[in-house]
Amino acid sequence: MTKKESDLINCDLPAKTAIAEIQSDIEAIEKNALLYDERNFDRRIEVIDFIGFQVIDQIEELLQKTDQPAQLILLKYRAEKIKSELEKIDINLFKKLQKNIRIQGYRGEEFKDLVNKYVDFNLDDNEHQEEPGYDNLDIFINELSPFQTMPEQTKDLEPEMVYYQKTPARIVFELVEKSHFVKEDVFFDLGAGLGQVAILVNLLARITTKGVELEPAFCDYARDCAATLNLSNVTFVNVDARKADYTEGTVFFMFTPFRGKILQEVLEILRKESLLRKIKIITYGPCTAQVALQNWLDFAAPKDVHIYKLAVFTSL
Numbered sequence: 001m002t003k004k005e006s007d008l009i010n011c012d013l014p015a016k017t018a019i020a021e022i023q024s025d026i027e028a029i030e031k032n033a034l035l036y037d038e039r040n041f042d043r044r045i046e047v048i049d050f051i052g053f054q055v056i057d058q059i060e061e062l063l064q065k066t067d068q069p070a071q072l073i074l075l076k077y078r079a080e081k082i083k084s085e086l087e088k089i090d091i092n093l094f095k096k097l098q099k100n101i102r103i104q105g106y107r108g109e110e111f112k113d114l115v116n117k118y119v120d121f122n123l124d125d126n127e128h129q130e131e132p133g134y135d136n137l138d139i140f141i142n143e144l145s146p147f148q149t150m151p152e153q154t155k156d157l158e159p160e161m162v163y164y165q166k167t168p169a170r171i172v173f174e175l176v177e178k179s180h181f182v183k184e185d186v187f188f189d190l191g192a193g194l195g196q197v198a199i200l201v202n203l204l205a206r207i208t209t210k211g212v213e214l215e216p217a218f219c220d221y222a223r224d225c226a227a228t229l230n231l232s233n234v235t236f237v238n239v240d241a242r243k244a245d246y247t248e249g250t251v252f253f254m255f256t257p258f259r260g261k262i263l264q265e266v267l268e269i270l271r272k273e274s275l276l277r278k279i280k281i282i283t284y285g286p287c288t289a290q291v292a293l294q295n296w297l298d299f300a301a302p303k304d305v306h307i308y309k310l311a312v313f314t315s316l
């Protein structure tokens with residue numbers, strides 16, 4: 001064998017090993033009947049991710065380097081087929097769950113049990129984090145939303161106002177655990193974004209919830225979600241939080257919607273409300289530090305001001 005021929009064979013070896021591995025991964029996934037059981041959402045998410053970001057990506061890379069693509073094209077076809085079969089299971093699953101919420105009214109413990117049936121999560125894992133962390137629970141809750149395309153922002157925000165970012169779903173579950181809501185409570189999300197917090201709190205705690213959001217497109221989206229899921233006690237108002245009516249509110253949540261003077265102005269409105277009835281303010285994100293400085297609020301854990309940990313304040 002000439003040196004050129006042996007170089008060619010050696011050069012092909014890593015590609016052959018990679019193809020053999022891809023083939024055995026695809027076979028293992030095809031044979032795993034558990035993945036086709038709708039309850040195995042957690043495992044299915046990981047596998048769909050693996051096929052999309054590792055198997056198919058790797059096949060495409062190999063396809064660029066070969067002049068004999070037949071085997072790779074076949075493998076790519078098999079990988080795409082399983083991926084779309086698994087995705088179809090989830091599409092049907094979420095259609096069914098949305099219907100359960102809409103028609104059969106899964107609320108409170110029933111809703112929690114429903115989520116627990118599909119996603120394995122433990123709220124004790126909610127340690128303080130350096131930044132908001134998202135996981136399979138977020139994917140599950142996002143999929144429950146009847147609309148998957150986020151509307152575009154139409155309004156410019158003032159410098160102290162904060163752009164949309166979702167509160168991680170596990171933080172909303174923790175919020176409901178920590179709040180010990182009573183049925184008369186009225187929950188406000190200040191800077192409600194796409195409405196997920198107000199919707200989830202209503203589903204988990206069966207209380208009236210309201211969202212205040214400056215961006216009209218977000219507000220419309222949130223209203224449409226609540227209406228499609230048949231949630232009558234969830235409403236959204238499209239107004240600057242400095243102008244909203246809080247007279248009914250007892251619990252106010254903020255995932256840092258604004259900072260500085262705007263935050264102080266809104267806190268002053270809430271302070272006036274607190275003269276009429278006891279209120280709770282729950283914060284997440286950098287606004288916690290500023291809220292912790294208010295002398296009309298009691299913070300059970302003053303040494304525990306972490307940015308990405310829920311903080312619960314009670315009016316004095």
Ligand SMILES: C[S@@+](CC[C@H](N)C(=O)[O-])C[C@H]1O[C@@H](n2cnc3c(N)ncnc32)[C@H](O)[C@@H]1O
Pocket residue numbers: 157161162163164165166167189190191192193194195196197212213214215218239240241242255256257258262
């Ligand atoms: C960090 S996001 C939080 C979204 C939502 N609370 C959630 O956790 O999913 C902040 C939201 O506050 C809104 N916002 C900013 N300034 C506002 C203001 N002055 N009044 C009402 N909403 C405001 C933004 O448009 C954005 O949707």
